[in-house]
Every structure is written in structure tokens, then in C-alpha cells.
Amino acid sequence: MTTVEKDVVARVHYTGTLPESGEVFDSSEGRDPLTFLVGHKQMIPGFEEELMGAKKGERRTFTLEPERAYGEKIPEAIQQIPIGMFGDIAPEPGMTLMSDVGPFNVVSVDGETVTVDFNHKLAGETLQFSVEVVDVRAATAEEIDHGHAHGPGGVEH
Numbered sequence: 011m012t013t014v015e016k017d018v019v020a021r022v023h024y025t026g027t028l029p030e031s032g033e034v035f036d037s038s039e040g041r042d043p044l045t046f047l048v049g050h051k052q053m054i055p056g057f058e059e060e061l062m063g064a065k066k067g068e069r070r071t072f073t074l075e076p077e078r079a080y081g082e083k084i085p086e087a088i089q090q091i092p093i094g095m096f097g098d099i100a101p102e103p104g105m106t107l108m109s110d111v112g113p114f115n116v117v118s119v120d121g122e123t124v125t126v127d128f129n130h131k132l133a134g135e136t137l138q139f140s141v142e143v144v145d146v147r148a149a150t151a152e153e154i155d156h157g158h159a160h161g162p163g164g165v166e167h
């Protein structure tokens with residue numbers, strides 16, 4: 011199996027850019043390739059769709075609208091909470107903190123009230139990716155059963 015399709019393990023190098031500003035928001039440059047089991051919701055939907063059929067060594071560049079990336083920003087995910095909820099942490103705008111329901115960003119602090127945003131940082135953004143397929147191999151039955159890749163770059167257990 012030499013192309014990207016469901017139930018293969020792909021290893022890719024990628025650079026993600028915001029097309030409007032040219033800002034690189036994420037890249038595997040200088041790191042090990044990103045390794046993932048294709049077709050098991052490990053990646054944002056458009057990322058896999060655009061790589062389907064790509065061969066080892068192939069490079070693809072594509073642009074994803076928010077609905078195929080991190081979705082649109084949900085207004086209800088922006089909330090105001092009392093500063094007392096932060097305990098020992100002094101919240102500051104721009105901070106990313108962890109809660110029971112996932113990470114959130116501190117938008118602003120106004121006296122006793124903190125405005126926080128549970129939207130993904132890239133929600134509402136159009137994203138451009140340049141991806142090089144470093145390796146493609148068939149997944150093992152165990153990997154398909156677990157829903158993730160094992161071995162280098164995958165889950166070690």
C-alpha cells in the first residue's frame with residue numbers, strides 16, 4: 011500500500027500558514043514527521059481529504075475553509091467567569107489555560123470578571139497547508155482497533 015487512504019499510517023512533514031497574514035501557526039520543521047492513522051478522526055477533516063491518494067514523496071499544498079478545519083467560532087463558547095474560579099492563577103489576556111472541559115484562552119480581565127474563550131485558537135480561520143508525505147504503510151489490525159498509530163511518532167504502549 012503506497013498511497014494515503016483509510017487505514018494506512020501516514021508520516022508527513024507539514025507547514026500550516028494563515029493565508030491572510032502569512033503567519034506560520036504550526037510546522038513539523040525541525041521535528042519528527044507527524045504520524046497518524048488515516049480515516050480515524052485523528053486529524054481535522056480537510057487535512058486527510060486533501061491527502062487522499064498521495065504517494066510517498068509527494069508534496070501537496072491546499073487551503074481549508076473553517077468548516078473543513080477547526081470550525082467556525084461559537085459565540086456561546088465565549089464566557090465570563092468570576093476571577094475567584096482561577097484560584098492561585100492570575101489570569102492575563104493571551105494566556106491559554108486548562109479546564110475540566112478542555113483548554114481555553116483568556117480574552118480580557120475586568121476587575122473581578124474574566125472573559126474566556128473555549129473556541130479553538132484556529133476556529134473561524136482559513137488555513138493553508140503545505141504537506142510532504144514522508145512515508146505511507148499499511149496499519150496493523152491492532153492500530154485500527156485502537157484508532158491510532160503505533161511505533162515511531164505514534165502512541166508507544
Ligand SMILES: [Zn+2]
Binds near residue numbers: 153158159160167
Ligand atoms: Zn494503541
